[in-house]
Amino acid sequence: MNNAGYRYPFTPYPNAWYFVAETHGMKPGDERNATICGTVIKFRMRRDGIVLLGTEMQCHEDDGKLFVLWGKPQSTSIELPHISEFHDNAWMQPFHLVFRTRTHVQEVAENAIDLAHFSRVHDYLADPTLFDFHLDGPRFFVSMQAPRKLLGVTRHPIMDITYYGLGVVESTVVTESVTVKVLLTSTPINEETLEIHQWIAIKRQGPLRDMVYRFFLPHIIYREFSNDFPIWENKIYRHKAPLCTEEKNIATIRRWARQFY
Ligand SMILES: [Fe+2]
Numbered sequence: 001m002n003n004a005g006y007r008y009p010f011t012p013y014p015n016a017w018y019f020v021a022e023t024h025g026m027k028p029g030d031e032r033n034a035t036i037c038g039t040v041i042k043f044r045m046r047r048d049g050i051v052l053l054g055t056e057m058q059c060h061e062d063d064g065k066l067f068v069l070w071g072k073p074q075s076t077s078i079e080l081p082h083i084s085e086f087h088d089n090a091w092m093q094p095f096h097l098v099f100r101t102r103t104h105v106q107e108v109a110e111n112a113i114d115l116a117h118f119s120r121v122h123d124y125l126a127d128p129t130l131f132d133f134h135l136d137g138p139r140f141f142v143s144m145q146a147p148r149k150l151l152g153v154t155r156h157p158i159m160d161i162t163y164y165g166l167g168v169v170e171s172t173v174v175t176e177s178v179t180v181k182v183l184l185t186s187t188p189i190n191e192e193t194l195e196i197h198q199w200i201a202i203k204r205q206g207p208l209r210d211m212v213y214r215f216f217l218p219h220i221i222y223r224e225f226s227n228d229f230p231i232w233e234n235k236i237y238r239h240k241a242p243l244c245t246e247e248k249n250i251a252t253i254r255r256w257a258r259q260f261y
Pocket of ligand 1: 111117121122228
């Protein structure tokens with residue numbers, strides 16, 4: 001059962017770069033719009049790139065993806081990642097997954113460092129070993145490893161995750177059998193709805209293995225990522241949360257996130 005109403009003691013729209021829309025296929029003169037943070041963002045393709053219409057916001061277009069800086073201009077000094085693997089012949093073209101869930105954008109960041117949940121909510125066989133976790137201004141970086149079954153075989157993926165503010169995440173996952181590069185974006189659509197996009201490229205290994213991973217990984221990732229949603233949609237935000245040892249870094253992320261409010 002979902003809790004009714006807004007559940008957080010801070011704005012649903014923290015300052016961040018948020019993904020707005022893909023711009024692939026737009027020709028000069030084309031106009032489109034998309035709603036983020038309860039606001040309609042109108043944009044037009046010009047010969048020299050995208051411009052926003054009727055708004056003072058900063059925008060950034062890269063690789064057919066439009067982002068806007070939500071909040072006061074210069075309120076954050078976040079540089080957005082450019083994923084060169086998405087244009088490298090050693091990698092397959094990225095596939096794209098879209099999710100909508102009723103939660104706050106900060107929950108996704110807290111989730112990345114919630115070590116206790118990987119084996120309980122996702123398909124990992126044990127709590128991750130944390131190699132690195134450090135803050136870097138508007139960014140934070142996590143590196144960890146945890147065993148899991150992948151296509152029936154136990155693997156030991158190493159996950160390197162970089163958050164660029166609350167809205168944009170780059171990660172690399174390396175296992176014994178496959179390597180993937182991920183761009184994940186979290187965008188509040190309105191006070192209750194978060195839209196999450198993932199673009200995922202798989203490193204090529206040969207036609208047969210490529211076909212297998214290209215077929216199975218979207219299903220595996222879609223199902224497993226969605227396992228967080230029933231929790232996100234029902235949990236209550238407690239400012240002084242009783243955290244267990246494996247969750248204690250969540251307090252660090254909450255302090256880090258204050259710079260965006
Ligand atoms: Fe999760």
